[in-house]
Amino acid sequence: MKKLKRYQYERYAVLCKLAYPKTFDHVDLGFSVHGHVAIRNRQGHVLARILWQEKKKEVIVVFRGSQVLSDWLTNLCCIPKRKRFGNTVYYIHFGYDRLLNQKVAGAEPEDEALSIYQQIEKVLAPLIARGKRISLTGHSSGGAMAILTADWLERRFDTPVRRVVTFGQPSTGFRSFYKHYTLHRRTYRICCDLDIITFLPPLPGIFKHVGRNLWLHNERIYENIRPSVRLYKTLTSWLISPISYHYMHKYIRNKDFFDKH
Template identity: 30%
Template sequence: MKQIRWMKFAILLSLFVLTSGRGSKYDCLKMKQTENYSVYNHTLATIIAEYASAVYLTDLTELFTWTCSRCNGLTEGFEIIELIVDVKHCLQAYVGYAKNLNAVIVAFRGTQWNSLQNWVQDLYWTQLDLHYPDMPDAMVHHGFYYAYHNTTVRPAVLNAIRRAKEAHGNIDLLITGHSMGGAMAAFCALDLKISGETGNIQVMTFGQPRIGNAAFASHYIQRVPRTIRVTHEHDIVPHLPPHYHYFSQKTYHHFPREVWIHSIDNGCLIYTLEELCDTSGEDPSCSRSVIGRSIPDHLKYFGLDMGCYDPRTCKIVVDPRLDEFTRRDIDGNTVFSRYPNLIINVNNNNKSTYDYLIS
């Protein structure tokens, strides 16, 4: 009888080992990096969210001179070095210097409001169809990858980062974006690390979709461990493209580390909790614990608008007095560029005036 019990135990143990073996071999790699994960800071998150919100604006004069409606409060005094508008692919980003953080800020715009619903529907069927270069087993979606790597955005962003560091030294890089902009922010940070960037890089995204499989997530977090993905309530986009638990290498998988902002109702009091999730990237007790179907939750983070609600596609407004700071290619893609520490004032006398900031 005793032998039978031991045989049953051995069989159960074998089944447990076999079942565990079906999980991704990259799970253990992720766990080894736990001590290096970024520490979440609420104040920093609210500052970075303001940068992610401002990049959506279409008045490029106000954005370039940092006088826009979202260019104040915690980001007052920010200095844009390059503002990049890829008209052909409807992309926008900027690079600049934040004196209060002593850091270079890189912000990528997400999907425009007028195409958001179609984009969300497409995410349900987005396939893992591209091997990430020089990363064994790592798969991503070509659309996410190409938006950063195969447009005018990448060379302009890298050039602006180089110029910012020449002016301000080897200071920290803070890279952000909302929605599709979050995906581009992650690819940018990974690109910098692979290219040999030696400075500190921190990534904070808002409402970011999944962009690769578990192997990619593991490779990513080893190289860019200071990454925070902020999610909000029932925001639909972090649930897309779908994650299928039983097909670990054939499905999309978030990289860590998630911070889930959600409301708690204890019967007599409703309060907001910013919950730091586990290091798996797919914590079942965080945003995955709810059915994510809300587009309104996607468009508000920390009370800030994440989007621009103009019905026209890729509409931009720019003052011709900024032409001296402008470069355009044959497709109309535009880069507004200035020397670091240069203050630009567009006054009411139809002239662009500028002077150097005295530090």
């Protein structure tokens, strides 16, 4: 299993942060002039951005998280949605699937009949045909949509997905989805301390996260740690934090402050 490198982590994290503002200078970020397509939802808000460089094989699909009330309400729709691909049947989060099945606000009249899924496929298909591979990333509900889109692309094309990296992502599917998800080894789910969203929906034993969990806590990275252990460690660190600031490594960590004096 390949590790997620620091420069890759930073790149995806920056793109997720920049997916929220209305202005987005993709050329300044190193992408080709014509290497950017914005996918808009039915209200005209940008839901995802597809980015690439002509001379590189990686195409990055960035999903933004919830911003408007309707998005937040959709997050609560955690009833099961049945999906079938051939003989494979599993259940996923109804709300996130609904976000991806809504009609797009397309630049072309014919696009307005397409769903978000279909519009993404329309943009990616010719790029995949040219040998490019797809990386998907997103924050919060954007991470959940990245997971579902990656699974959908992997089943429609011949192994086009390079990796999936999500930040603060809620769970996207039931245990049946976990069982049939084929990208566990290429999926990195980043959690930070006690990010409550990563514990949603609050139905342990029913919903199950996919991929490889990397938990950032107390200057360490914990891999595939159980949610109950993560909760225990976070609460414990809060209780002892006044004492932990006395440790010498805390002083050494702040040595860079003295460069300013």
